[in-house]
Ligand SMILES: NC(=O)C1=CN([C@@H]2O[C@H](COP(=O)(O)OP(=O)(O)OC[C@H]3O[C@@H](n4cnc5c(N)ncnc54)[C@H](O)[C@@H]3O)[C@@H](O)[C@H]2O)C=CC1
């Protein structure tokens with residue numbers, strides 16, 4: 001197995017590469033991100049016919065959190081070195097591992113903070129095999145030329161179905177009745193058990209999940225209202241309300257489907273619980289920080305809230321095992337003692353269908369990015385795509401130049417690549433970072449190295465990759 005050292009150029013290796021390049025029409029230059037070593041990496045290509053720009057067996061992929069087999073298979077089929085772990089890693093373990101890898105695949109637990117990404121000298125791309133990307137410092141990644149991809153809706157249906165199940169389970173106190181039977185008690189009651197037909201569902205965040213849920217809830221006879229920061233088209237006979245206050249006051253069931261951003265932190269707190277109808281229900285399958293848990297506990301104890309379902313928590317563990325027995329969740333015992341409270345371990349998106357669809361979608365995005373530089377679907381870089389390079393022409397190359405979005409860069413870059421025939425080119429920017437992709441011809445082993453070095457020496461450079 002190649003080590004990180006193997007793909008960094010050494011002087012003797014450069015000479016060998018020159019020899020290799022003279023016999024192979026394809027190769028790849030890929031600069032370390034700007035916080036990395038000043039040395040460039042030169043990686044030969046194994047297959048001249050197709051767009052396989054790296055010696056694919058040198059590409060190291062670390063997959064955490066039990067990424068689905070379908071995704072693992074796609075990455076392994078590329079020839080990449082794929083290391084797979086079932087759980088997440090502690091910060092210190094991650095720092096050790098991430099130093100070496102070019103690609104990392106995570107789900108919602110693994111925090112890729114600036115502290116961790118600083119150590120990721122070889123990293124070019126992050127795949128979030130989930131919807132949420134709040135666990136990644138997206139701006140730091142963009143500023144260092146690290147693309148981030150996710151799967152924007154492959155598990156939306158699974159979450160919506162879970163919530164539908166929870167609405168009925170809460171209305172009928174199913175969790176409690178089931179627990180009682182498990183403990184040997186027959187307790188047949190109808191007091192405060194309801195049909196959901198004719199009740200009002202209040203959806204906070206009417207995006208992929210909220211909208212899907214809206215359709216399902218209406219089909220079961222519920223009325224739907226929703227609150228969102230955007231003005232959105234209501235599906236069916238759903239109705240958008242202007243404020244969160246209005247939603248809290250009108251709905252019988254309230255369900256949260258907003259992302260974790262500063263504005264949604266503690267969004268459902270004491271004030272919101274006070275506004276709820278007495279005997280209403282709360283569901284949170286978005287992020288643990290959205291609901292103030294001590295406030296929920298008080299609202300349930302007082303009878304204001306008749307039932308709740310939580311799938312997400314402010315501190316979630318790296319893997320399966322003990323959860324509430326730690327100092328972080330001081331409210332754990334109080335939660336566990338409450339009646340008609342469904343607690344699930346962040347399983348909203350955990351279905352076979354969702355996980356394999358996510359595996360395929362994200363693995364394909366990673367492969368396209370590594371092999372072709374395509375950023376379609378990236379959540380932190382501009383979306384840039386050129387039609388696939390046909391590798392029939394041996395003197396063609398694709399230049400990817402990620403750079404600071406400052407005036408004058410394109411003139412300088414075009415001066416450099418303009419020495420070649422530019423077949424096609426696309427550039428776009430997002431905030432402080434711009435992404436240029438150009439397919440050029442009249443390339444040979446000498447002038448491509450020169451081109452790479454000239455691009456690398458520009459002060460605007462964040463990362464240069466040359467794929468051919
Ligand atoms: N429990 C689980 O396993 C899963 C949880 N999730 C969580 O659910 C969240 C929502 O997922 P999607 O519906 O796919 O996202 P989405 O991005 O399609 O929709 C989110 C909606 O929330 C709205 N929004 C944002 N900030 C808001 C605010 N302050 N107030 C009101 N509305 C606001 C947005 O405008 C958007 O319409 C994800 O960000 C993720 O954190 C997603 C999948 C699985």
Ligand SMILES: O=C(O)C(=O)COP(=O)(O)O
Nearest residue numbers: 107108109130131132349
């Ligand atoms: O897709 C999301 O954002 C989720 O919350 C699901 O996360 P998971 O893949 O179960 O870690």
